[in-house]
Amino acid sequence: xxxxxxxxxxxxxxxxxxxxxxxxxxxxxxxxxxxxxxxxxxxxxxxxxxxxxxxxxxxxxxxxxxxxxxxxxxxxxxxxxxxxxxxxxxxxxxxxxxxxxxxxxxxxxxxxxxxxxxxxxxxxxxxxxxxxxxxxxxxxxxxxxxxxxxxxxxxxxxxxxxxxxxxxxxxxxxxxxxxxxxxxxxxxxxxxxxxxxxxxxxxxxxxxxxxxxxxxxxxxxxxxxxxxxxxxxxxxxxxxxxxxxxxxxxxxxxxxxxxxxxxxxxxxxxxxxxxxxxxxxxxxxxxxxxxxxxxxxxxxxxxxxxxxxxxxxxxxxxxxxxxxxxxxxxxxxxxxxxxxxxxxxxxxxxxxxxxxxxxxxxxxxxxxxxxxxxxxxxxxxxxx
Numbered sequence: 058x059x060x061x062x063x064x065x066x067x068x069x070x071x072x073x074x075x076x077x078x079x080x081x082x083x084x085x086x087x088x089x090x091x092x093x094x095x096x097x098x099x100x101x102x103x104x105x106x107x108x109x110x111x112x113x114x115x116x117x118x119x120x121x122x123x124x125x126x127x128x129x130x131x132x133x134x135x136x137x138x139x140x141x142x143x144x145x146x147x148x149x150x151x152x153x154x155x156x157x158x159x160x161x162x163x164x165x166x167x168x169x170x171x172x173x174x175x176x177x178x179x180x181x182x183x184x185x186x187x188x189x190x191x192x193x194x195x196x197x198x199x200x201x202x203x204x205x206x207x208x209x210x211x212x213x214x215x216x217x218x219x220x221x222x223x224x225x226x227x228x229x230x231x232x233x234x235x236x237x238x239x240x241x242x243x244x245x246x247x248x249x250x251x252x253x254x255x256x257x258x259x260x261x262x263x264x265x266x267x268x269x270x271x272x273x274x275x276x277x278x279x280x281x282x283x284x285x286x287x288x289x290x291x292x293x294x295x296x297x298x299x300x301x302x303x304x305x306x307x308x309x310x311x312x313x314x315x316x317x318x319x320x321x322x323x324x325x326x327x328x329x330x331x332x333x334x335x336x337x338x339x340x341x342x343x344x345x346x347x348x349x350x351x352x353x354x355x356x357x358x359x360x361x362x363x364x365x366x367x368x369x370x371x372x373x374x375x376x377x378x379x380x381x382x383x384x385x386x387x388x389x390x391x392x393x394x395x396x397x398x399x400x401x402x403x404x405x406x407x408x409x410x411x412x413x414x415x416x417x418x419x420x421x422x423x424x425x426x427x428x429x430x431x432x433x434x435x436x437x438x439x440x441x
Contacts, residue, residue: 058185059177059423065416068156068173072146072165078110078138078201085112085137088172088196092117095179097194100217104209110199112137114206116215119179119192128190128437129221131430132395134207134386135171136200136227139163140408156414166404166414170422171226172196174402178426189430190437193220197386200227204350207389214393222361223397224429225387230401232421233374235365236381237398239388240285240313241320241352247331248343249273249295253304263302264340266295270306273334273342277327286314287382288323315352315380350384353391353398361396364436368428372421400425 076084089099097117105113121128140163147159158164175194182189199205228236249270254263279288295306314320328344335342355362357378369376390397403418
């Protein structure tokens with residue numbers, strides 16, 4: 058049974074530990090001690106040097122209970138880093154049942170509420186001698202800086218990182234909401250190179266990279282392309298003195314889609330717009346794109362979704378599946394071959410100083426983790 062006071066105390070302890078993204082060392086060490094104290098095997102990978110973050114990713118293993126060796130292996134994942142301002146968090150419990158900061162920082166429930174729920178679930182499994190298969194708990198670094206930790210792990214995954222089901226505990230919405238689809242993201246860098254000239258003496262000898270870039274952007278499909286695809290220009294930089302025809306403009310952009318073919322078409326359309334504008338005006342263009350993380354998409358017939366829905370119902374809530382426009386570590390674990398969905402934690406107003414965590418949702422999140430473990434064990438009992 059979930060012990061609410063213990064769970065809340067654990068959450069408060071975690072949010073008081075400074076862990077802005079790239080400064081994860083203190084929280085990583087605290088988590089290693091916490092999970093080791095619960096009897097789990099602890100492992101930290103060596104990705105910190107590659108990512109530039111304060112710690113690597115943490116992997117904690119709870120071996121199957123006796124007689125449950127044939128139960129499906131379940132992976133749970135959260136991230137240890139937070140956004141800024143997250144130094145010196147002073148949490149408080151208000152009379153309305155919410156936990157908030159003092160208003161000068163974020164709270165850090167994204168994603169320390171998920172971590173606290175995992176820790177409480179492990180304690181409940183231990184105390185109740187609840188049958189369970191092998192459980193993997195992966196706490197990533199650098200999620201808030203573009204999934205840096207999980208992406209580095211995916212480049213060289215630990216041999217033991219194999220599971221039948223994966224659940225990220227890191228989505229917006231009420232506990233019971235299940236993100237069954239999330240897009241792939243492409244990061245785009247574009248450089249337009251024109252020719253400088255004196256803007257007052259001989260502007261006709263110049264080629265304004267600003268004009269070229271503007272013409273290209275005006276021809277790009279941007280914003281909401283369709284219900285599965287989006288694209289955006291994030292920054293536009295170039296030029297300087299007003300008496301010089303601008304020679305270079307650099308653009309940072311992105312495109313996302315739930316469907317790879319649609320993403321490919323969007324990237325092609327943006328590239329064509331750039332190349333055409335540059336050719337028309339006698340300029341040069343450099344267009345580069347890279348896939349940051351892959352998409353995933355499931356319907357309610359998928360085993361990982363069915364298991365999550367049964368667990369939600371087991372804690373007395375109504376499951377709701379939805380498609381999200383944002384990426385998470387769930388995308389990366391799907392790319393690693395582990396069927397993974399992202400489960401809502403119940404936090405509110407994240408990434409702001411008005412962030413708040415309902416205690417009722419914190420308890421429900423821990424209950425859901427336990428229910429997932431039980432449902433996975435029941436699969437073995439029921440013959441799959």
